[in-house]
Amino acid sequence: AQSVTQPDIHITVSEGASLELRCNYSYGATPYLFWYVQSPGQGLQLLLKYFSGDTLVQGIKGFEAEFKRSQSSFNLRKPSVHWSDAAEYFCAVVANFGNEKLTFGTGTRLTIIP
């Protein structure tokens, strides 16, 4: 079965600094990969997704992620964070199309300091 690992439980960065959130997956083939953001007490919003093609994926709110097959990683990046980016970030994987069961990582809580 597929699994997702987010090694960092909590990250703190200064406003304006760059950000990278790590995500590693375990699956035999190329999975479908997603990054979601969750504000406190809210549902999830999709930031970006990767199915195939260009391994560098652009998302909303200035986020991007890069799929690296050799490292089984799909790290999320943003060149300059804003205070409004403070939230919980989840990496997720779907093993194959037709089975839309999302398996989520444990999440990374992002804190922004002024």
Add this chain to the structure above:
Amino acid sequence: GAVVSQHPSWVICKSGTSVKIECRSLDFQATTMFWYRQFPKQSLMLMATSNEGSKATYEQGVEKDKFLINHASLTLSTLTVTSAHPEDSSFYICSARVLTGGLGNTEAFFGQGTRLTVV
């Protein structure tokens, strides 16, 4: 993007009572919806897959008699927590799958979640 509305956003109930949570797709039809449970500071755990017009498929370890799922129409799925107990207190989130075009091009839209507290 597509909108999924979940109601109520929070509910407090007495132990032993039942609570119904609704998940509606507002501007699209969803043949499949998913119900997740999220404990504080933890990830989302899939509870069940809800298919319109058929029985839900429950994940291992989820009590189907306790968490009743009904997907009677293409825009509404409900989760009923029966005989709720304090350990059922959690954040419940639904999502609906939308085919955005082309093989593999699918996206899940999430409701805003329901905070259930059983006292």
